[in-house]
Amino acid sequence: MNLTLKIWRQKDSKTKGQMVDYKVTDISEHMSFLEMMDVLNEQLVNSGEEPVAFDHDCREGICGMCSMYINGEAHGPDRGVTTCQLHMRMFKDGDTITIEPFRAKAFPVLKDLVVDRSSFDRIQHAGGYISVNTSGNTQDANATPISKHDADEAMDAATCIGCGACVATCKNSSAMLFVGAKVSQYALLPQGQVEATDRVKNMVAQMDLEGFGNCSNTGACEIECPKGISLENIARMNRELLKATFKS
Amino acid sequence: MSKFFTSSIGRKYAMALSALFLMFFLLQHFAINILSVFSPNAFNEASHFMGTFWAIQYVMQPILIFGVMYHFIMGFILEIKNRNARVVKYAKNNGSANSSWMSRNMIYSGLAILGFLVLHFIDFWLPEINTKYIQGDMSGLLADGEGYRYYEELTHKFVNPLRVGAYILAFVFLSLHLMHGFSSAFQSSGVSSMRKEKLQAFGKAYAIIIPLGFILIALFHHFNH
Numbered sequence: 092m093n094l095t096l097k098i099w100r101q102k103d104s105k106t107k108g109q110m111v112d113y114k115v116t117d118i119s120e121h122m123s124f125l126e127m128m129d130v131l132n133e134q135l136v137n138s139g140e141e142p143v144a145f146d147h148d149c150r151e152g153i154c155g156m157c158s159m160y161i162n163g164e165a166h167g168p169d170r171g172v173t174t175c176q177l178h179m180r181m182f183k184d185g186d187t188i189t190i191e192p193f194r195a196k197a198f199p200v201l202k203d204l205v206v207d208r209s210s211f212d213r214i215q216h217a218g219g220y221i222s223v224n225t226s227g228n229t230q231d232a233n234a235t236p237i238s239k240h241d242a243d244e245a246m247d248a249a250t251c252i253g254c255g256a257c258v259a260t261c262k263n264s265s266a267m268l269f270v271g272a273k274v275s276q277y278a279l280l281p282q283g284q285v286e287a288t289d290r291v292k293n294m295v296a297q298m299d300l301e302g303f304g305n306c307s308n309t310g311a312c313e314i315e316c317p318k319g320i321s322l323e324n325i326a327r328m329n330r331e332l333l334k335a336t337f338k339s
Numbered sequence: 340m341s342k343f344f345t346s347s348i349g350r351k352y353a354m355a356l357s358a359l360f361l362m363f364f365l366l367q368h369f370a371i372n373i374l375s376v377f378s379p380n381a382f383n384e385a386s387h388f389m390g391t392f393w394a395i396q397y398v399m400q401p402i403l404i405f406g407v408m409y410h411f412i413m414g415f416i417l418e419i420k421n422r423n424a425r426v427v428k429y430a431k432n433n434g435s436a437n438s439s440w441m442s443r444n445m446i447y448s449g450l451a452i453l454g455f456l457v458l459h460f461i462d463f464w465l466p467e468i469n470t471k472y473i474q475g476d477m478s479g480l481l482a483d484g485e486g487y488r489y490y491e492e493l494t495h496k497f498v499n500p501l502r503v504g505a506y507i508l509a510f511v512f513l514s515l516h517l518m519h520g521f522s523s524a525f526q527s528s529g530v531s532s533m534r535k536e537k538l539q540a541f542g543k544a545y546a547i548i549i550p551l552g553f554i555l556i557a558l559f560h561h562f563n564h
């Protein structure tokens with residue numbers, strides 16, 4: 092199929108960017124969206140132009156690197172997928188596709204479609220871990236019994252790949268789905284209890300510091316999240332913060 | 340504790356709390372208004388009680404005024420903060436693909452309600468305060484002393500079709516506001532999703548029935564005059 096692409100081009104974080112039109116031809120519907128971008132970039136390189144910079148790594152939907160806001164949705168029109176898992180069969184011959192970087196004050200554009208998501212890393216550093224000595228004295232996995240229900244919910248929360256689609260999608264650029272998932276994955280397990288109070292307080296404080304917006308419960312994030320992280324995790328984070336506030 | 344209330348989540352709790360209080364108030368207001376359709380007498384008695392009982396006047400009324408003010412001022416603050424959290428807007432954004440119109444436009448439905456509240460204050464609240472606390476007439480009686488004045492005043496207000504139209508429009512926006520707001524308030528307060536499914540159905544019913552009821556009451560008095 093033949094497509095018209097409207098892509099955000101921006102030289103670096105200091106320069107103003109703009110949308111630029113490109114044409115690609117003979118795109119197979121079996122290609123992934125990133126492969127289509129590779130075709131475009133090959134074309135650009137051959138004609139001596141600067142290729143479009145975009146983030147990617149695993150290309151199998153597990154690393155969370157690939158981003159892009161495609162036709163007004165994070166990771167494009169398909170559900171439960173990252174951009175590397177989005178297939179060109181979701182589009183039709185002759186379509187015009189608008190491709191923008193994830194937009195949020197806390198995700199500044201570095202170049203073209205590449206944004207700086209290190210604000211997520213800093214939130215993780217603020218408390219998204221447990222402090223245990225793992226060198227040489229690994230415990231038996233079954234030494235601490237955990238109910239199946241809690242284990243499943245913790246695992247669901249832990250599938251968050253930190254891609255930032257929730258922030259990009261949210262009309263308020265809120266990071267609460269991401270932080271809710273990270274808080275929940277420990278809040279549900281006994282290993283997470285020791286640091287629970289500080290964890291939720293510090294992570295929420297860091298989230299606010301980074302300039303993310305406030306959740307309005309529109310639910311857009313859970314629809315666009317490639318891992319189907321549920322809003323329930325935000326409710327749990329709110330409860331955890333309330334608990335932590337009363338405890339100290 | 341002070342840190343909690345200035346955190347993003349603390350603000351959400353406070354917003355939800357003020358909204359829950361407003362929804363409770365709305366229910367009570369509705370219960371009294373509906374009396375005006377069935378029994379002018381009962382409506383008069385209830386209005387007089389609400390308008391003169393000290394706990395309502397000096398405790399609940401200030402809490403209500405604070406609640407409304409807090410709610411819309413915090414609504415504006417959150418809206419400004421949220422807008423600032425995205426400096427460059429998307430050239431193309433497909434909001435309807437993942438969220439309801441109501442949830443994305445709380446500020447506009449809220450503004451419509453605020454406009455209505457100004458009209459409502461001028462219509463009912465200011466005259467009440469004037470009669471009771473400036474002229475000092477706490478009797479609640481008509482000028483000729485023949486019975487209570489509340490039902491009379493109410494029916495007079497709904498003669499003008501323009502005012503009735505404005506009331507109807509405002510309640511349509513209130514319905515839209517609550518369509519999202521009701522379940523949102525529970526989600527903000529951290530209520531778990533298992534309980535939320537039933538709450539959501541209840542919330543939709545509340546968001547339709549209560550505003551529709553207010554509209555029907557206004558129409559009843561308009562055509563019954």
Ligand code: HEM
Pocket residue numbers: 306307308351354355356358359361362365407410411414415417418445446448449450452453456516517519520521523524525527528
């Ligand atoms: C006075 C004018 C009003 C304005 C300007 C206003 C504005 C807002 C805004 C902007 C929000 C969304 C806040 C967010 O980002 O989460 C909101 C939420 C809400 N509003 Fe209002 N509102 C008004 C009146 C009312 C009234 C009269 C009621 C109920 C009777 C009400 C019930 C709610 C509810 C239930 C929520 C959801 C709370 C939450 O998400 O935690 N509002 N309002």
Ligand code: SF4
Pocket residue numbers: 250251252253254255256257258268269272312315316317318319320
């Ligand atoms: S919650 Fe979902 S959308 Fe948000 S960062 Fe995690 S995986 Fe991505």
Ligand code: FES
Pocket residue numbers: 146147148149150151152153154155156157173174175176
């Ligand atoms: S490149 Fe790793 S998730 Fe898409």
